[in-house]
Amino acid sequence: MNWELMWDSLPKLLGGVPLTLQLTGLSLAVGVLIAAVAAAARLSDNLLFRSAAWSYVFIFRGTPLLVQIFLIYYGLGQFDAVRQSFLWPVLREAYWCAVLALALNTGAYASEIFRGAVLSVPHGQVEAARACGMSRWLAFRRIVAPQALRQALPAYGNEVVLMVKASSLASTVTLLEITGVARRLISQTYAVFEIFIVAGLIYLALNTLAAVAVRWCEKRLATA
Amino acid sequence: MLELLAFGPAGWGDEMLRGAATTIAVAVAAFSLGLIFGSLGAWAKLSANRPAVWAAEIYTTVARGVPELLVIYLLFFGGGAAATAFGRLFGYDGFVEIDAFTIGAIAVGLISGAYSTEVIRGAARAVPKGQLEAARACGMSPLLAFRRVMVPQTLRYALPGLGNVWQLTLKDTALVSVTALAEIMRMANVAANSTRQPFIFYMAAMLLYLALSTGSSFLFERAERRSLRGVRRAAA
Numbered sequence: 001m002n003w004e005l006m007w008d009s010l011p012k013l014l015g016g017v018p019l020t021l022q023l024t025g026l027s028l029a030v031g032v033l034i035a036a037v038a039a040a041a042r043l044s045d046n047l048l049f050r051s052a053a054w055s056y057v058f059i060f061r062g063t064p065l066l067v068q069i070f071l072i073y074y075g076l077g078q079f080d081a082v083r084q085s086f087l088w089p090v091l092r093e094a095y096w097c098a099v100l101a102l103a104l105n106t107g108a109y110a111s112e113i114f115r116g117a118v119l120s121v122p123h124g125q126v127e128a129a130r131a132c133g134m135s136r137w138l139a140f141r142r143i144v145a146p147q148a149l150r151q152a153l154p155a156y157g158n159e160v161v162l163m164v165k166a167s168s169l170a171s172t173v174t175l176l177e178i179t180g181v182a183r184r185l186i187s188q189t190y191a192v193f194e195i196f197i198v199a200g201l202i203y204l205a206l207n208t209l210a211a212v213a214v215r216w217c218e219k220r221l222a223t224a
Numbered sequence: 225m226l227e228l229l230a231f232g233p234a235g236w237g238d239e240m241l242r243g244a245a246t247t248i249a250v251a252v253a254a255f256s257l258g259l260i261f262g263s264l265g266a267w268a269k270l271s272a273n274r275p276a277v278w279a280a281e282i283y284t285t286v287a288r289g290v291p292e293l294l295v296i297y298l299l300f301f302g303g304g305a306a307a308t309a310f311g312r313l314f315g316y317d318g319f320v321e322i323d324a325f326t327i328g329a330i331a332v333g334l335i336s337g338a339y340s341t342e343v344i345r346g347a348a349r350a351v352p353k354g355q356l357e358a359a360r361a362c363g364m365s366p367l368l369a370f371r372r373v374m375v376p377q378t379l380r381y382a383l384p385g386l387g388n389v390w391q392l393t394l395k396d397t398a399l400v401s402v403t404a405l406a407e408i409m410r411m412a413n414v415a416a417n418s419t420r421q422p423f424i425f426y427m428a429a430m431l432l433y434l435a436l437s438t439g440s441s442f443l444f445e446r447a448e449r450r451s452l453r454g455v456r457r458a459a460a
Contacts, residue, residue, distance in 0.1 A: 062437040063430045064398035066409060071430060074416060075423035161289070168291035172402070179293050192302030200290040207289045 006194045009185055013199050016178035020206070023095075023167040023177060027102035028160065034107030039114035053111070060108035065169055068105055073097040073173045098170035106163050110156065117152035118144060150221045157214030161207045178202055225424050228415070236415040236425065243411035244432045250328050250407060251394045251436075257333030258393060259386075262340025269345050280341065287338030292331075292396050299331040300324075300403045328400035328407075336393040343385035347378045380451045387444035391437055398433070408432050 041053035060068065076082045076091055090096045121144045129139035171180030182199040186192050231237040261283075268280035287295065307320035351374055359369035401409035412429040416422035 059430070059434065063433040064395040064409070066398045066401070067412075067426055067430045067433060070409075070412075070416075070422070071426040075426045078421060078423050165289075165291040168293045169399075171293065179291055179297075182294060183297055186297060186301050190301070192298060192305065196294060196298040196302070199294055200286060203291060203294070204285070204289045 002191055002194050005189060005191050006198050009189075009191075009195055009198050012185060013178055013181050013195075013202055016176060016181040017202065017206070019170075019175060019177040020164070020167050023098055023102060023170050023175070024160075024163050026099050027106060027167070028163055030099065030103035031106035031110055031163075034103060035110035035114055038107060038111035039118065042111065042115050043118060057108045057111055060105055061112075065101065065105050065166055066172065069098060069101040069169055069173060072101050094170070094173040094175055098167075098173055098175060102163065102166060102170075105166065106159060109159055109162075113152050113155045113159065114148070116155075117148035120151045121147045150218075150223075153214065153218050153221065157211060157218075160210045160214060164203065164206050164210060225421065228419055228421055228424055229428055236411070236419075239411050239415065240408065240425070240428055240432065243406055243408040244436065246325075246405065247394075247397050247407040247432075248436065250325065250332065250397045250400060250405070251390075253325075253329035254332035254336050254397065255390055255393045257329060258336025258340045258389065261333065261337025262344050262389075265337060265341030266344035266348055269341065270348060284338040284341050287335050292335055292399050293402070295335055296328070296331045296399055296402060299327050303327050303330070324400070324403040324405035327403055328397065328405050332393060332396045332400060335396060336389055339389045339392060340386065343382050343389060344378065347381035347385070348374065350381045351377045380455075383444070383448050383451050387441065387448070390440060390444065394437055394440065395433070 038053045038056055041049040042057070044050060072091070073094060082088060082091060091100075125143050125147075126139055129143045130136070134142065167177060168179035170177055171183060174180075176184070178199055182195050185195045189195070227235060229235055229237045229240065265280045265283060268276040269284075271277065303322050304320060307322055308318075311318070311320045355373050355377075356369055359373045360366070364372065397407060398409045401407060401413065404410060408429050412425040415425045419425075
């Protein structure tokens, strides 16, 4: 075990942390919006919305994230229509392709979490709220949403940890986040175990922080 | 564009299908390895032996908290060196080389095993303790009670969770393509690079994975139904 090398690799690997956090944070933020829309569509009475959301969830949960990233980054770029469109400045960048793929991926998983959470609120409560004269939207905001949020939080915490790990796939499209830096250091130094241990510890620290943050939110939202 | 997916020397259809066969082989090998690791891990976590509990805890924390890709890099770049060092312990001086299939199966198997550990542990704890005591009271040896009472019920409780682990494992095998093992993703990469038509090949890869995950979830559902035959439900 080469301690000196481990110590030297630490700042280099830590240099990848901001990118990992950016990829994770941005895709989680966009993913929540996608998930909310998809969950609403799956719970709606409209057959078209329902089946569109079902297909989206089915495809993105049933295939590896790596395929999704490659399809967006390499696949879309081959079409002239895409290259000429206003989206090209975004889809040209590996960074935005990775964010897009990660967001679509987490959106599919999170939409199932949200849907389950909304369904877990007893229907009688909604009926009671409606009987009190609340509009459907008001009943959702005051009765369903707060309880669903509490219900969804533990599962969503797992999803956050999964996304920290999933952001490592951005290294396959040239981005130098923690895993990308680790891969490069390994091929420069051949100190596989040392680099793995340092990079692994950074990831474990990030995941522990995320888990603690989610648990703090859970505690704040818990019924007294 | 679709003629690119034709069979024979002109198209890549047969290559992609062969990739799918390799994907299935890696996934089955990794999942089976994972079941072994998972059973050992669950057994260690439920044991009264402190070091065993700690070892299993460290294993599941690391394998579930570190990105899959990093684990694959560790074994891909470090597996040969580790095996060589291991061989030296037994007086073998040559370099031990491990092929990409074995590396992929072990790497994904280690990750799969960490998730299986939790599933199997939960299932084993769901078996009422009184049943084991009753089996012992009937005169069964600990091993016989384990085999007849513990294992069948643990398996039944674990099946739905193991189905989820299988889906994770199947998708994780895509990452093994970084070791150039000729599974679906690797074949898609090669085809995309040589034809410069990435979209169709990644699309084909996506559909293959979708078919595999849908087909296998159907199989798991059937297995689950079969495992529940003769079990009375509270409702209905």
